[in-house]
Amino acid sequence: MNTTELKETLMTYSGNDFQMDESNNISELTTAMLREIGNVDPKLRDELIYSSFCQMILQDFYSIEELKAILGTCLDDKHLLYRVGKAGDDSVFTRSFSTLIIAVILHVNLQKNFLTIDDIDEVYESLLKYLDQEQDVRGLVPEKGWAHSIAHVADALDELVKQPNLLNEKLESVFTAILNKMAFNKDHYHYDEDERMVIPVVAMLERGLSESMVCEKIAATGNDIKQNFSTGGQSYFIYRANVKQYLSSLYFHLEAKEQNVEVRTSIKQAIKEINQPYYQM
Structure with missing residues (x-):
């Protein structure tokens, strides 16, 4: 099935309220969808392939073995890790x-x-x-639609941390990875990546993620930003802005839920530390 045939098939499928024609070969269709998952045509990639995959998975089109095969493909170096580390090219759409x-x-x-457990x-x-390793954090790309790699992986992480087969001891590593990425220093986050990446952290705190560990890492990040204020260049101020934005979003999310007072207090203190140089001017 070529790209034109794929688009026509999925347009018919979506136009028919996601009721699949029995004449369609699901295996062939799935192979084509996975092949074109990062197509730069936003209608094909986002409106058709992604939406169709959601419907087909949720409506039990696939057996358990088929779902596991699709997952394995999505995790491989031609999909999730395809050209990872590159920024500014079209490979981000496949990863995202x-x-x-x-x-x-x-x-x-x-x-x-x-x-x-091994799968998880x-x-x-x-x-x-x-x-x-992801370095391309663009949000909405002109003419090509949403890349939004960080927001999309936030959704995957949110589902991951809810899995019973993910051991609680691994939650700390997930939180550390999230905080490190939200401290990105090469580009600003403009499209609510901070709000999306707060969601898995809130889920982890509800599951039992150590508040004291979270507070320690937030304090260390705030202190690092404060200590480097006088010598910081462009990358420092990008880093600073991204962290402040993320911590603020986490604070207000937790405040809205009226939970994790210890974490909220640590965030307030960290932001005060980050802004301290300005209070002395």
Whole structure:
């Protein structure tokens, strides 16, 4: 199935209220969708492939073995890790939209529990590797639509940290990876990546993530920013702005839920430390 045939098939599928024609070969269609998951045509990639995958997965088009095969493909070096580390090229669309399919499969696993501890560990390792290495944090790309890699991986992480087969001891590593990425110093986050990345942290705190550990890491980050104020260049101020934005979003999310007072107090103190140089002017 070529790209034109794929688009026509999915347009018919979506136009028919996501009722699949029995004549369609689901295996062939899925292979084509995975191949074109990062297509730069936003209608094909976002409106058709992503939306169709969601419907097909949620409506039980796939067997358990087929879901696991799709997950394995999404995690491989031609999808989640495809050209990871590159910034500014079209490869980000493949990586970013692969994370969304991973998120949907993890969501279904919460109801069906078909992924083993080893499967979940593989997803955990792959997502943290991807989060660490992703350098393209563009949001809305002119003419090509949403890349939004950090927001999309946040969705996958949110589903990951809810998995019963993910050991609680691994939550600290997930939080550390998130905080490190939100302290990105090469580009600003402009499209609510901070709000999206707060959600998995709130889920982890509700699951039992150590508040004292979170507070320690927030304090250390705030102190690092404060100490380097006088010598900071452009990358420092990008880093500073991204961290302040993220901590503020986390604070108000927790305040809205009226929970985790200790974490909220640590955030307030960290932001005061970060802004201290200005209070003395």
